[in-house]
Amino acid sequence: MKLQNIYGIRAIVEAIENGISIEKVLIQKEKFNTNIKEIILLCKNNNIPIQFVPEEKFNSLKNKNHQGVIALVSSIEYQTLENIVTQTYLEAKHPFILILDGITDVRNFGAIARTALSAGVHALVVEHKGHAQINDDAIKTSAGALIQLPVCREISLLQTIKNLKLHGLKIIACTEKASLSMYQCNLSGPVAIIMGNEEKGIRSSLLKESDHLVHIPMFGNLNSLNVSVATGIILYECIRQRNNF
Numbered sequence: 001m002k003l004q005n006i007y008g009i010r011a012i013v014e015a016i017e018n019g020i021s022i023e024k025v026l027i028q029k030e031k032f033n034t035n036i037k038e039i040i041l042l043c044k045n046n047n048i049p050i051q052f053v054p055e056e057k058f059n060s061l062k063n064k065n066h067q068g069v070i071a072l073v074s075s076i077e078y079q080t081l082e083n084i085v086t087q088t089y090l091e092a093k094h095p096f097i098l099i100l101d102g103i104t105d106v107r108n109f110g111a112i113a114r115t116a117l118s119a120g121v122h123a124l125v126v127e128h129k130g131h132a133q134i135n136d137d138a139i140k141t142s143a144g145a146l147i148q149l150p151v152c153r154e155i156s157l158l159q160t161i162k163n164l165k166l167h168g169l170k171i172i173a174c175t176e177k178a179s180l181s182m183y184q185c186n187l188s189g190p191v192a193i194i195m196g197n198e199e200k201g202i203r204s205s206l207l208k209e210s211d212h213l214v215h216i217p218m219f220g221n222l223n224s225l226n227v228s229v230a231t232g233i234i235l236y237e238c239i240r241q242r243n244n245f
Helices: 009-017 034-045 080-088 107-117 136-141 157-166 204-211 228-243
Strands: 005-009 021-030 050-053 069-073 096-101 125-128 151-154 170-174 191-196 212-215
Touching: 005 009, 009 021, 009 034, 009 069, 021 034, 034 050, 080 125, 080 151, 080 157, 096 107, 096 157, 096 228, 107 125, 107 136, 107 157, 125 157, 151 157, 157 170, 157 191, 157 204, 170 204, 170 228, 191 228
Parallel strands: 021 050, 096 125, 096 191, 125 151, 170 191, 170 212
Antiparallel strands: 005 069, 021 069
16 A cells, blocks of 8 residues: 655645645745645644755656655544544443554564554554654554554644543553552553653653653563553453453
8 A cells, every 4th residue: 555645735634635645845945935835734733744855855756746745645544533532432342542652663563563453552652753754664564553542643642641530540650760660550441551662762741741750660680561562461451350350
């Protein structure tokens, strides 16, 4: 499943206005006029990431009337998190949400999605910037899970966490900085699990807003796990507790 490109100002405006799911819009740095401003405003209003790139990025597109803008069409349709949480409650189920704070490796992202779908996660949540692109490699690594699992793209993960707490979800941050083991924490009921960036972990602002910080017990000389492996471990501990195994 290959990301498609949409070229030109009017074509991109029409695509956004018609609800086509856009991964991000590339804008040539040297191009800035009233029409470009219209696209920037549309992107902001529709939670679409913008990236300003040098002219060289467009040099291979001589036969395309790109006008200094390209839109990458997403391979998936992003979902609305609030709708998913509300619908889950209406079905008399406890929402089970996975929040990824800056997972940038495409294969990690795909592997996490595959595990999340298998674990019964209701939605995967990312911020609108700073996450791995959902492309061919991500979908392939996920074994198609990214097509089946609802993915929600939010402007601010911090605000998203605050909203989830208002909906009755416990926010659990999985971090090696925690003193509490995941086995010592109640992971049942409505819950959202946060997993952090491969190098930096979870941002401090999100840690502060979390209800509990937990770690995965480690033995031996290693002090960390690959994030996709760690995600699988804590998700299945959630399953164990949620189902009283």
